[in-house]
Amino acid sequence: MLAHNLFLAWKSLRKNPVLSALMIGAIGLGIGVCMTTLTVYTLMSRNPIPQKSSVLYAVQLDSWDPNEAWSDEGRPPPQLTWRDVQALLKSDIPKRQAAMFASGFGVQLPDEKLPPFMAEARITTSEFFSMFDVPFEYGGGWAKEADSAPQQVAVLSKKTNDKVFGGADSIGRTIKLDKRDYRVVGVLADWHPTPKFYDLNNNDFGEPEGVFVPMGLVEALQLPSFGNTQGWKDEEINSYQDRLNSELVWLQYWAELPDAASRERYQAFIDQYVQEQKKLGRYPRQLNNRLSPVMEWLKVREVVTEDARVLLGLSFLFLAVCLLNIVGLLLAKFLGKSSEIALRRALGATRWQVMQKNLVEVALIGLLGGALGVLLAFGGLFGVKQLYEGYERLVQLNGPLLLVALGIALASSLVAGVYPAWRAARISPAGLLKTQ
Amino acid sequence: MNPIRHLASDSGPILRALTRSRAGPLLIALQCAITLAIVANAIFIIQDRLQKMSRPSGMDVDNTFVFFSLPIAADFDGKAVIAEDMRRIRALPGVVDASISTGTPLSGGGSSSSFAPRPEAKPEEYKNAAYYETDDHGLNAFGVTLVAGRNFLPAEVEMRDPLAERGMSSAIITKAFADKLFPPDGGAGAAVGKSVYGTNQKAIPIVGIVERAQTPWLTWGELEHSIFLSSYSPDFPRYVVRTEPGERERLIPEVEKLMAEISRDRIVERLKTQTEIEHKAYGEYRAMAVILTSVIVLIVCITGLGIVGLASFNVNARNKQIGTRRALGATKRDIVRYFLVESWLITTAGAVVGSGLSLGLSFWMVNTFDLPPLDWRYIPVGVGLLWVLGLAAVLVPARRASQLAPALATRSV
Numbered sequence: 109m110l111a112h113n114l115f116l117a118w119k120s121l122r123k124n125p126v127l128s129a130l131m132i133g134a135i136g137l138g139i140g141v142c143m144t145t146l147t148v149y150t151l152m153s154r155n156p157i158p159q160k161s162s163v164l165y166a167v168q169l170d171s172w173d174p175n176e177a178w179s180d181e182g183r184p185p186p187q188l189t190w191r192d193v194q195a196l197l198k199s200d201i202p203k204r205q206a207a208m209f210a211s212g213f214g215v216q217l218p219d220e221k222l223p224p225f226m227a228e229a230r231i232t233t234s235e236f237f238s239m240f241d242v243p244f245e246y247g248g249g250w251a252k253e254a255d256s257a258p259q260q261v262a263v264l265s266k267k268t269n270d271k272v273f274g275g276a277d278s279i280g281r282t283i284k285l286d287k288r289d290y291r292v293v294g295v296l297a298d299w300h301p302t303p304k305f306y307d308l309n310n311n312d313f314g315e316p317e318g319v320f321v322p323m324g325l326v327e328a329l330q331l332p333s334f335g336n337t338q339g340w341k342d343e344e345i346n347s348y349q350d351r352l353n354s355e356l357v358w359l360q361y362w363a364e365l366p367d368a369a370s371r372e373r374y375q376a377f378i379d380q381y382v383q384e385q386k387k388l389g390r391y392p393r394q395l396n397n398r399l400s401p402v403m404e405w406l407k408v409r410e411v412v413t414e415d416a417r418v419l420l421g422l423s424f425l426f427l428a429v430c431l432l433n434i435v436g437l438l439l440a441k442f443l444g445k446s447s448e449i450a451l452r453r454a455l456g457a458t459r460w461q462v463m464q465k466n467l468v469e470v471a472l473i474g475l476l477g478g479a480l481g482v483l484l485a486f487g488g489l490f491g492v493k494q495l496y497e498g499y500e501r502l503v504q505l506n507g508p509l510l511l512v513a514l515g516i517a518l519a520s521s522l523v524a525g526v527y528p529a530w531r532a533a534r535i536s537p538a539g540l541l542k543t544q
Numbered sequence: 545m546n547p548i549r550h551l552a553s554d555s556g557p558i559l560r561a562l563t564r565s566r567a568g569p570l571l572i573a574l575q576c577a578i579t580l581a582i583v584a585n586a587i588f589i590i591q592d593r594l595q596k597m598s599r600p601s602g603m604d605v606d607n608t609f610v611f612f613s614l615p616i617a618a619d620f621d622g623k624a625v626i627a628e629d630m631r632r633i634r635a636l637p638g639v640v641d642a643s644i645s646t647g648t649p650l651s652g653g654g655s656s657s658s659f660a661p662r663p664e665a666k667p668e669e670y671k672n673a674a675y676y677e678t679d680d681h682g683l684n685a686f687g688v689t690l691v692a693g694r695n696f697l698p699a700e701v702e703m704r705d706p707l708a709e710r711g712m713s714s715a716i717i718t719k720a721f722a723d724k725l726f727p728p729d730g731g732a733g734a735a736v737g738k739s740v741y742g743t744n745q746k747a748i749p750i751v752g753i754v755e756r757a758q759t760p761w762l763t764w765g766e767l768e769h770s771i772f773l774s775s776y777s778p779d780f781p782r783y784v785v786r787t788e789p790g791e792r793e794r795l796i797p798e799v800e801k802l803m804a805e806i807s808r809d810r811i812v813e814r815l816k817t818q819t820e821i822e823h824k825a826y827g828e829y830r831a832m833a834v835i836l837t838s839v840i841v842l843i844v845c846i847t848g849l850g851i852v853g854l855a856s857f858n859v860n861a862r863n864k865q866i867g868t869r870r871a872l873g874a875t876k877r878d879i880v881r882y883f884l885v886e887s888w889l890i891t892t893a894g895a896v897v898g899s900g901l902s903l904g905l906s907f908w909m910v911n912t913f914d915l916p917p918l919d920w921r922y923i924p925v926g927v928g929l930l931w932v933l934g935l936a937a938v939l940v941p942a943r944r945a946s947q948l949a950p951a952l953a954t955r956s957v
Contacts, residue, residue: 127853130849130850130853133849134846134849134850137842137846138846141839141842175667176667212614213616214614214616214810214811223804223808223811224616224811225811226614226811226813286616286617286618287616287617287618287809288618329618332779332780342742342743342744413828414913414914414915415828415831415832417912417913418589418832418909418913418915419832419835419836421908421909422582422585422586422836422839423839425578425581425582425905426582426839426842426843428578429575429578429579429582429843429846429847430846432571432574432575432578432850433571433575433846433847433849433850433853435571436567436568436571436572436575436850436853436854437850437853437854439567439568439571440568440853440854440857440858441857443857443861444857444860444861491834491835491838492831492835495827495830495831495834495835496827496828496831497824497827527567531567
């Protein structure tokens with residue numbers, strides 16, 4: 109029966125090619141536009157570390173200006189001071205934790221005649237790698253001692269290792285960073301957490317850094333921060349040590365808290381820490397420390413751009429227009445076949461059978477439109493990649509999204525088709541036959 | 545006959561006909577309403593973005609380029625190298641001027657601080673401004689226009705230690721920031737000779753006013769609240785080079801070569817022309833404008849085709865009536881007019897609903913996002929567009945209807 113109905117539907121589509129093309133085109137465009145914006149939106153709002161996102165918390169302490177909150181909504185600054193980071197690292201409540209900031213090095217290639225190239229670097233503590241499930245190709249992270257005592261060791265990204273060592277197992281070899289020798293202890297496998305949740309200060313969708321070195325080097329080498337630094341207090345800063353002791357915020361902090369109990373204990377710990385600091389004259393604001401799990405953090409930091417949300421909203425309105433359009437055209441088409449339908453009814457077809465046949469035709473239109481929509485979405489996403497810098501890896505159609513596209517196409521065309529199909533099925537057999 | 549009277553006399557029967565077959569016209573009207581809401585809001589957002597993109601940054605955009613000189617050796621003598629770099633770049637034929645700065649307009653990186661018009665000011669008297677630490681060549685290298693006072697004197701320029709606080713520098717501020725700090729007498733020159741005060745209460749004398757210099761950040765506070773300071777640190781300096789017109793592309797590799805020649809203990813990084821910097825800064829705006837324009841074109845096509853489709857169907861369905869009217873003496877023009885007026889009535893109904901919908905959509909966007917509310921004037925623009933669309937779309941089917949021979953239409957079904 110279905111096969112027969114499909115055959116009839118196909119014939120019917122062929123009979124009015126212009127009208128059919130118009131309907132398939134309208135669905136296709138609606139789906140194409142929606143899929144394009146939906147893809148950008150879902151990829152922007154996707155979970156960069158699904159297996160652990162609910163136990164990893166961004167830590168915020170409100171060390172800001174007594175006269176003015178960090179944000180209009182009263183949020184604490186998104187980064188911490190060096191002093192506070194040192195204090196937090198001493199806690200043993202989190203299962204794992206890491207402090208970090210962005211920096212950069214001039215990397216010397218083995219051929220010393222070639223000029224060095226600039227690599228972005230992350231200065232962090234040892235548990236960064238295990239906490240974020242960072243995959244290693246060779247070796248691993250550094251020992252915990254390197255977090256406090258200077259050890260010139262480095263972990264390289266796959267890209268950096270490919271560039272400097274031709275992709276070989278470089279564990280134990282020496283790499284020159286800013287003309288200093290570092291021993292390679294680990295090389296990462298491909299790792300692209302998108303969005304780059306652990307540091308959202310510069311490029312939300314950027315690549316992870318090319319070099320990772322331990323925090324213990326900071327004071328010894330006076331490593332500069334390449335990231336965002338903010339301050340509120342008027343302080344004399346005349347040396348690197350002054351900077352470390354200042355109220356400037358420039359470090360990110362993450363803690364892994366596996367259950368509610370440890371989360372509560374940790375919240376109590378940071379609150380108590382701030383209370384103690386208040387006694388020392390710091391932290392002039394009210395207690396306002398926050399622990400945000402990954403997905404909440406992405407929301408707080410507004411990773412999904414406003415434009416992406418505006419476009420998503422508009423594109424669904426666009427789809428609505430396409431559907432209204434199709435309802436009108438289907439209505440015209442089915443009512444135009446009034447005499448054929450009346451004849452079928454007169455020959456014994458039930459209303460349900462007529463409606464079924466019409467719905468199969470509508471579904472066929474939906475499927476064809478959906479397929480066209482997917483093609484258009486590829487085009488749309490290609491356009492988006494041309495328009496936006498740095499979206500290359502972000503913007504890709506994937507399996508689930510394709511299914512969603514076809515699902516929306518089918519569902520929306522059926523919704524659009526129900527009324528016309530029903531109207532057509534109500535045509536009485538007698539009325540039209542009489543006039544023939 | 546007077547077209548208005550035509551309209552009035554035609555409307556009655558057309559309206560009655562419309563109410564008899566409700567679904568089709570209703571769908572078209574609804575479609576027009578949503579189309580209007582999308583088009584009015586989209587045009588508004590597009591023009592808002594285009595207007596923002598057209599604001600001049602204040603720099604000589606077409607003839608400047610910018611790069612970092614990042615030290616990679618611990619014993620790098622920043623001060624000496626910068627002095628040598630500047631001397632040699634400025635001596636290159638084709639270079640107008642070169643300077644160092646903590647940032648350039650719209651570059652995304654730089655510094656900001658609070659400044660007050662008097663010492664011991666209350667917290668609310670402090671206004672944020674981006675500051676560019678530069679030297680006496682800074683204004684000329686940027687290509688900004690001095691409108692009052694004077695440029696920095698070489699004696700005022702201080703190269704300070706990287707971590708030390710800003711010294712006793714002088715300031716040159718933008719007209720916009722001067723107007724903000726010293727209202728209401730304004731008149732750019734009025735601020736010259738006064739001082740601004742940082743949170744450390746030190747007075748920074750204002751020696752000049754520039755017409756315009758945007759901040760490094762597109763979406764940060766007031767875009768033209770900038771201030772040039774005559775002290776700079778040799779740490780991670782950004783070099784700004786301004787060339788004679790047409791000489792930029794030739795000079796970029798030449799300057800890069802020169803930098804390597806002077807010292808190999810640093811890396812020249814992120815070399816970009818100011819044109820590229822500003823293009824990139826507005827990337828999302830441009831993308832939004834392009835995407836919304838495509839959306840408008842597509843939706844107008846879809847709605848237009850929908851009207852064509854439905855009108856064609858109506859013409860076919862009403863063959864008989866058309867024939868009868870023609871037989872009873874209606875002219876071809878009467879038939880065309882019938883369909884035009886019908887379409888006009890439908891699109892107008894859609895426009896009425898759509899105007900409300902436009903405002904509703906705008907209200908939602910203003911509340912949900914950081915968008916300005918829709919300027920009401922975009923609604924009549926959209927309505928006009930809708931009318932043209934409705935009439936244009938129905939013209940072909942209406943013409944076809946008018947060509948029907950009266951006899952043919954009545955003879956067969």
